[in-house]
Amino acid sequence: MGRGRLRIYLGAAPGVGKTYAMLAEGARRLARGTDVVVGYVETHDRPKTAGLVKGLEVVPRKAMSYRGTAFTELDVDAVIARAPQVALVDELAHTNVPGGRNDKRWQDVEAILDAGIDVITTVNVQHLESVNDVVEQITGVPQRETVPDEVVRRADQVELVDMTPEALRRRMAHGNIYAPEKIDAALGNYFRVGNLTALRELALLWLAGKVDDQLDRYRADHDIQRTWEARERVVVALTGGPEGDTLIRRAARIADRGKGADLLAVHVTRSDGLTDADPANLTRQRALVESLGGTYHQVVGTNVPDAVLDFARGVNATQLVLGASRRGRVAQIFSRGVGVTTTARSGPIDVHLVTHEEVNQGRRWKALRSAWGVPAKRRNAGFVLAAVLLSLLTLVLDQARGTVSLTSDILIFQAAVIGVALVGGLYPALFAAITGSLLLNYYFTPPLHTFTVHAPEAFFQLVVYVVVGVTVSTIVDLTARRSRQVAQAQTDSQILSTLAGDILRGDSATGRDRRALVEIMERLRETFALETVTLLERGPGEPVAHRGPGSWLVAASVGGAPCTSPDKGESDVLIDDTLALVLRGRALPASDRRVLEAFAAQAAVALRHQRLAEAAEQVRPLAAADKMRTALLNAVSHDLRTPLASAKAAVDSLRSPDVSWSEEDQDELVATAAASLDRLDRLVANLLDMSRLQAGSLGMSLRKVAAEDAVPRALADVADADVELRIPEGLPEMVADPALLERVLVNLIANAVRYNPAGTPVLVTASAHAERLELRVIDRGPGISPEDRDRVFEPFQRLGDRDNHTGVGLGLALSRGLTEAMGGSMRIEETPGGGLTMVLDLPTRQPEDAGPAMLDRAAAWRDPIGAEQGERL
Known part of the structure; x- marks a missing residue:
């Protein structure tokens, strides 16, 4: 008998229904007359899953004992002896009890397949060996049971069983996955929206890779060399000449016309290491390709047309963009050129020959002399x-x-x-x-x-x-x-490789905090033993042709005294109309010109990045302050005046000689004035705390605080609060300032009570996760739309208030600021079944920078423009 066929249901996360899908497939095959048995299935006491098992023949499990405990495992020998056409085996990554036939269930499945029996099985993406460590980093939960990726890749069919995180959490909340007592802990730990989204993406990416492998294998098995337009891919070939910018932009426009098309740029380096390409041009063109959403590739080949076509066919390209020949008309008589040759051999790949300014220019006399x-x-x-x-x-x-x-x-x-x-x-x-x-x-x-x-x-x-x-x-x-050129090329490659490595690592003899621009210029000075390297920028209003002393400003300089104009150095490179790199110390030979231009191009990019970063930093606080002032004026104009007016009216009434107030009326007026003044005091206190947070002057005293102590203290300050506490015993203590933590909890619980339906208690839970402790305040109110969840943490925001005449919208903004100042974070989640869950996350270990330095870590929050600032900490 031949080997059986393997079908795998790959689950994006636990509970998405892969076991149900496996049993449903078994039932369909049984209805069509196929001999199907259940070798092993785990229903987890789910009624619908167990209902599907009832209509199928179940092979008895093998009873085993280990360390005095009874277990049941898949009976491989019994399944093989029964010899069905299809066997259903759940949990492919399961580890068997010691003493069985195999250590792993996937090995049991291999034995059944070798017996000629088809197998339908299940596995979750977190159990794949290649992503096991990634899943642990995301969820904080180690996965001890794994299956080699090759086992799953060899499967004849792999079907993804997927579900949106929100739908899966609703299934969890409805009790369709776990028992009720496990639901809150699961939702607060493994089944977070972020965890489920990451697992889903991992599953999709892994399956996409398998689909590509299957397509490549099919094309190879059937010796298919022609391009299959399963997906539009545009390849642009770069020579390293100045025309590359034109070709890239043309290719990008072609790719944009096909939605979802890939843009790939390729440069062919000769296998002998010799090239006429300009490194500065290639550096600039690589940045251009990546800025347009494409990728840059470099291949080695002795024949340029063959190398370009091999690359295009290898990536299943559908269109190829080439530049028209730069060679002179006489040279084209003796050789057709790369463009014409590639077009003739391209087959089904569409070739675009793009004209440019360098067409028919030939090689200049200077280039011939240097050759x-x-x-x-x-x-x-x-x-x-x-x-x-x-x-x-x-x-x-x-x-x-x-x-x-x-x-x-x-x-x-x-x-x-x-x-x-x-x-x-x-x-x-x-x-x-x-x-x-x-x-x-x-x-x-x-x-x-x-x-x-x-x-x-x-x-x-x-x-x-x-x-x-x-x-x-x-x-x-x-x-x-050629020997000299190869040696020069190797030297240039080593220099450029070192330059790229230094830029990526940020290494420097003076520390890691130096700017990239200084790094590049210092590396250039050391490489060529120069005295001074200066980057000059043309002054505003100066003509482009002017190279005199007064027309340049020093943008950056390393070494000795900076050069003030290009004619003050032994060598210079005009990067563009506004920038020039000037070298002093010794004149560099023409053979070093390419490397020098590569350094100059990198220096120009670094300078522009530095200027953009400086401009962004200058604009950010101005915009933040302007928005804060506007919002504050709007809030003060109403919310601060309202309690003040109420208090003044009550006092004026008491002082009025025209009215004789009863003792009961006097008490009511005094109570009204006191309540208004208390409200005014709270508003002013919140504004002062907000100012201290933004100024970084809020004092804190961080120490260990137990959740079972902090939450009851906060409840004492919330009047008439209907709150249910579910705080497990044995949780680690969190690191926080007790007074600030209490204020945060009071704000969160009061906000939840305000919006929670009458008669329904607000739920407060706690759980530990990866050296963090989470406090969750859960209400069943109307909730907040996803697009407004970030805005709710901005100062002076009141979204959907039932009573829009109370508060200036500082409560949640201040709470988040205080939390981040203590080294924690705050976020919003949707409550399964409706409502809002506020998640307060604090560390359980004393940070190294505890104390005043913690305020600096919250500096990003001081920008009220974007609530995502807190997520960056």
Whole structure:
């Protein structure tokens, strides 16, 4: 019999219904006449799940005993002996009781599959080996039972069983997953909305990877080379030239026309390490691609069209964007170029040839001169060596005439030509070859002392000498030049790699707090042993062509005294119309220009990032202060005047000589005045505390506080509060300021009582989680819409007040500020079944920066523009 087929229901989280889906599939197959048995299923006392089991044949479990306790496990031998067509086996990641056939249930399933029986099973995403540690970091709950990813990837079918976090929490609240006594603890710990959302994303990403693997495997099994347009992918090929910006923007527009299309940029590096690409251009173009939502890739290949097409086919690209050829018209006669060649071989991939300013420009004369390879000094030395060496050889061989044959003379001269090529390059070697042929003809070829050759053999020897000399000289010069280029390329790569690593790590000899701009400039100064590196910025209003001393401002400088204009240094790089990098200390050779331009491009990016960050920091407090002042004036204009007016009216009534008040009326007026003044006192106290929080001057005394002590004290300050406490015993103590904590709890409980329906108590629970303690204040009121949940923590916000004439909306804002000042956090969750849950999260371990420093950690909260500031702490 062949191996059975494996179908897996992958659950995004516990309780989403994977076991129910497995049993429902088994029931459908049974109804179609398939022989189906239940090998092992765990219903967890869920009625609907247990109801599906009743209609299926169940193979008896194997009874086992371990350390005096009875267990039941999957009986693999009984299932194989029963030999059904399909076996249903729950909980693939389960660890068996020691002493059984296998250690893990997935090994039991493998044995059943090997027996030719199809298996339908279940597993949750948190049990996959590859994401096990990630799940523990997210949920704080270690998963000891795991299954290798390869086992699940080998499955013939994997179906995701998913549910939104809100729907799953409602199922939990309705008692469809756990027993009632476990619901609150589960909702407050593992089944948080954030945890469930993260688990859901992990499951979707993992399954998407398996789907891609299945598609790649299918294409490989069926030898499918053509592109399948399952998803639009646009690839743009970059040469490192200035036209790359145009190509990237064109490719981005093409990708935008297809919703959800991927944008990928690729640069082909030659396998010999030699390239004409400009690192500065590639750095800028990589940043441009990533800013447009694309990705940058670099591949190695000897043939550019083949490398580009291999990459495009490898990523299943549907469109390819290339630039029109930069080569001159003469060069295009001898070779079609990369664009034309790639288009001819692209097959089903659509190719866009984009014109640009560099089309048909060819290679400039300066670039050709730099390609000659050897410096002028070496070329001059080669010419001198050729003249001296050939003269000496002519004298020596002329003295040895008669003892050395013409063939030997030619070989000796040939060796001299190779030596000249090694020293001076191609052109001195060509000079040596031609001059040597003339000397051989004049001094050693009969008739002597003439340029006439009578013997055909001698003439042939001289011709071969010249051809061989030119050929060998060309090869030797090319090899020497390539070796130097490779060495230079390796040096440049090491420098740029070090630069990138330093920027990412933030390493520096003077500490980790130095800015990226200074890091780049300091690295440049050290690399090339320079005295000063200065980044200049053109002054406002200065013409672009002006390079004089008065037209530049120093943006940054390292080393000695900064240069004040580009003409003050030995080398300079104009980054753009407004920025220039100036070097002083020594002149850099042209071979270092590429690396220098890469440093300059990175410095410009770092400067712009620094300016943006500085501008954002300057604007943020101004906007925050303006919003605070506006809101405060609006609040003061009404909410502070109302209790003051009530108190003044009561006092004026008591002082009125025209009315004779009874003792009962006088008590009522005094009570009204006192209540109004108390309310006014609370409002002023909240405003003062808010000001202290924003100024960072609120005093605190952090110490251990038990939840069972803090909550009852807060309840004593909430009049007529119908509150139910569910605080388990043995919880760790939280670190907080007792007085501030009590104020926070009073605000939260009073707010919940205010909105809770009459006759329904407010529920206060506590739970510990990963060195944190959570206090949850749960009401059954109308709740708050998701889009307003962040606004409720902003000062002077009153969303959906039943009585909009009380309070300035500082209660929750102040509570969150106090909580974050103590090193905690506050958030809002929806109560399953309706209502609002306020979650107060505080540490259970004394932080290292406890005390005044804790206020600095709450500095982000001082910006009332965005309530998400507290989430960043």
